[in-house]
Amino acid sequence: MSTNTKILTQEFEYFAPKTLEETLGLLCKYKDKNTKILAGGTDLLVKMKTINLNVDYLINIKDISELNFINTDGGLKIGAAVPLSHIERVGKVKEKYPALYEGIKSMAAIAIRNMATIPGNICNASPAGDTIPPLIVYSAELKLVSKRGERTVQVEDFITGVGKTIIKADELVTQVNIPEINNNSGSAFSKKSRVKADIAKINLAIWLERDGNFCKYCKIVLGSVFIKAVRAKKAEDLLREQIVNDDLFIKVAKKASEEIKPIDDVRSIAEYRTDLAQVMVEDSLKLAWGRAGGEL
Amino acid sequence: MSEFKIVGKPIPRHDAWSKVTGDLKYADDFSLPGMLFAKVLRSKYPAAKIISINIHKAEQLKGVQAILTAKDVLHNETVTKFGQSTEVGKGFEGLYRVLADKEVRFMGEAVALVAADTEEIAEEALDLIVVEYEPLPGVFDPVEAMKPGAYLVGENGTNIIGEFGCGQGDIEKGFAKAEVIIKDTYKVPFVDHAYLETEGGIAWIDDYGVINIRVGSQVIEHFRDVADVLGLPHNKVRYIGTMMGGGFGGKEDITVETYLALLTWKTKKPVRLVYTREESILSHSKRHPFIMKYKVGAKKDGKLVALDAELVADAGAYPYLSPWVTLYATVNAAGPYCIPNVRVKSCCVLTNNTFTSANRGFGAPQPNFAYESIMDELSHKLNVDSLEIRRINCLTTGKALSTTGQVFKTHVALPEVAEKAWAALGEPVECKEENRKIGRGLAIGLMSYGRMTFLHDSSRSYVRLESDGSVLIRSGIPDLGGGQVSLLCQIVAEELGIPMSRIKIYYSDTALTPLAGTTTATRQTYMSGNATLKAAREIRKRVINKAAEMLNVNPEKLDIINEKILVNYDQSKYLPLVKVIKACNTAGIELFCEAQFNAPFTITPDLLNIRGMTFPDFTFGAQAVEVAVDTETGQIEVLKLVTCYDVGKAINPLSVEGQMEGGSIYGMGYALIEEVIMEKGITMTPSFAEYIIPTAVDVPDVKAILVESGGGLGPYGAKGIGEPSCSIIAPAILNAIYDAVGVRIKSLPASPEKIIRALKKDYFEK
């Protein structure tokens, strides 16, 4: 049993820089120390309180105006300081990126969404993170910036394991870029949890592109069934460039459920997760297909 | 008195605004200058010997003011009491151990106390206390713990701490007459109270050397127990109870109070202790898991002929209220049914799990789940519909409880409540989706209000009419958020013909207010309501007599309305109330009264053969639900939820509806989601991230139907509703699931995982 407290017992230095420049300077200066970015704090502070996550330097990025924007020209560009509750209110998100919209809406209660951010969800790298499957199916990328320069990385390649990412100690995620979506495509998000405001037993996102009654391209990503959100690639292969019908969706869903490696934990059990994955994939395929203008 | 003026009206509580604006100060919202912060060191093992405790390093830490272990507590071992003033004997009173001594019996048991200048220092000091343990095997399953040769949790040579029995007729003969017999075993889990605020308070020593403890507690009478631990006269410990955001039985046992008293006594400084949520889940009491073996026999037409029930309750590591809860379950085991042949046997057993004690329903929800599930099985097996099978078997006024033979002289609103609840479901929801199945379930039940009659319960209340016509009430009543305090104001406002705003009430203070007894056992409307009514009526009588004299009319012709004493309700012929008060004062007539109300008193029953009255009265209710079950995911959605109770008289319908709605959701969590999972004594659901409860978005529309028979023992014929309101919903939901998909879940909670597993099993068997 670790000591539990509502207070932060540890001593740390706190910064609230106003500019990106300043932030990158701090990150560079303290890159060899226990330095953490504080966005919404809805994961970080919980860890600092409950598992005594060690932090020497805490850098709050919420006051940086350069990170506080949403740009809807050509896809979506969202700054790292934007709370989820702002994102869900952007019309284009709901219309064009319903899987992301639904993923965000499924998260916690409004009080948490008023604080939480997308980069926070991704950098936290929980296998159950709800924005992760949608972002992967939309081929979203992250912009990582440091004093040394900048790079962009696909969300899919960014997370490597439970709580693990490829970010370097001096880097900051400054924004999330989601490419424009083709009109012939459709997407969907699905999540099952114990109560409505809860971490997922399973979550998933599907995106597909339709050409008549063909599925030209698709992505199926499931969360909370492995150490990180995973693409069901064999299932995708079954569907890609095929004529769509009910039977095919059933086969694809079955394949997806065979690909995943869920475990037993407090939220659910592996056996059930496998059954559930199949049902959820099938339902979401139909929904996404319908949204792409397809018929069955 | 003719019509009610305030009673029965849906009025906002007298303290509603202060709650909405946040002005009201709960236990946590209070501090004193120079106050120290306390923390509790808790055991790391569910069962272990304590070889040594070294506090040396912790003591050296700057800012640490006191560290206490068992050896510092004058009377570390006393007897659990719950405000009762009678001696009820060994069967009910168990060991109350303040701090673990020589051994720990459950994980999270308090081992040492720290008081320090800041919370951070107190926390750091905990880490510096070195406790050397020798882990012991322990026992975690009550059935294992009952076997001869089992690991012994306590010192008594057996883990069984209470055995009870009751019944009537001859069950062998009864079952011989049965045309159909059903046998099944039902299980219910540990659950947490999950109140809004955790256990907490602050203590200080006042100018007179009295230890004051400001705390959220359901039982301020614990001041005596705290004084006994410290070896102080009872009048040297004072409880000041705060408003609470829920008690649900979890603040019925002593929580932080003894620790606070010990630390403030040692340091002579104010001390504050508030549990974290995780600490609360880990270390305070849980609702009892029960294993319930049931067998019922019936005729082909559904008429019950025999019931045999064996109940085993997991008491956890210390007795606390386990024997009492088990007795409740025993008496409730046959439900609200007339069954000629009944045998109930039950026991509670120590294990090295977190201790169990009171939780809203107090032993009623567990057997209710069992008997209402088996009634539903019977109804399907015999093809007699849910309502009919209950109609032909249920108790009615004048009949006797099948377990103890206690005769219902008060009104029994059965089958009325069942008919109303069932009818209120209306037309079924239409559903075209193939894998979404709609089902309906019904359950009925009873639960006592008022404490067990052999506890010789009483409540006192004080009412004083001031010379300006305002009123002061003093009552020891603790308010858990159910509106207990406001209720007393309403009764006095009614009787004395004044508005609620003219009343000031002091509550829950053992030095200032007459002791009203515990806010437990759904007893306050009944007990303190009656005590307050008695005091108010006495004053009313004196004022009216004086007015009659002044007006020269018969007192029977007078009534007090809107601060006027009217003759024959004639608005033009009256005396202002203040004028009569002045006249009373001049004449030396006392306009204050402290009244005591006593419940019926009985002797302690033979516990193995409980007969006759054990409770003053019971509340009867029914719940009906409609659910949708997804056959592919097992997800359950409660579409309609109806709750119907005979509340006797709804003194404040808003509060009664609040209880009925809240109780339904409390029980819905029990039915579908909630479970404190313990693996070998270790809590696997240590926070609200793992221990899940329904939140606002999970709550369906609840339709509350209030039947007001006027047949209760409380003021104006009221019955209690707080606990009964949560005790029937679980089987109603599970019966609806069965109706929808043909799967009978026999262990709570009915998770989607269990539904899918059962559906698959059915599929492969077919």
Ligand SMILES: Cc1cc2nc3c(=O)[nH]c(=O)nc-3n(C[C@H](O)[C@H](O)[C@H](O)COP(=O)(O)OP(=O)(O)OC[C@H]3O[C@@H](n4cnc5c(N)ncnc54)[C@H](O)[C@@H]3O)c2cc1C
């Ligand atoms: C009650 C509650 C309910 C929740 N429910 C859900 C849920 O349903 N689904 C779900 O997915 N999550 C849930 N969460 C988790 C959490 O809210 C989300 O993961 C959220 O998106 C985290 O964002 P944040 O801005 O608060 O991150 P923070 O806590 O501020 O940061 C999380 C991590 O990311 C790092 N980080 C943050 N921003 C950056 C950046 N720009 N560059 C580099 N590193 C960065 C931080 O250093 C930290 O390590 C819940 C949390 C709580 C407390």
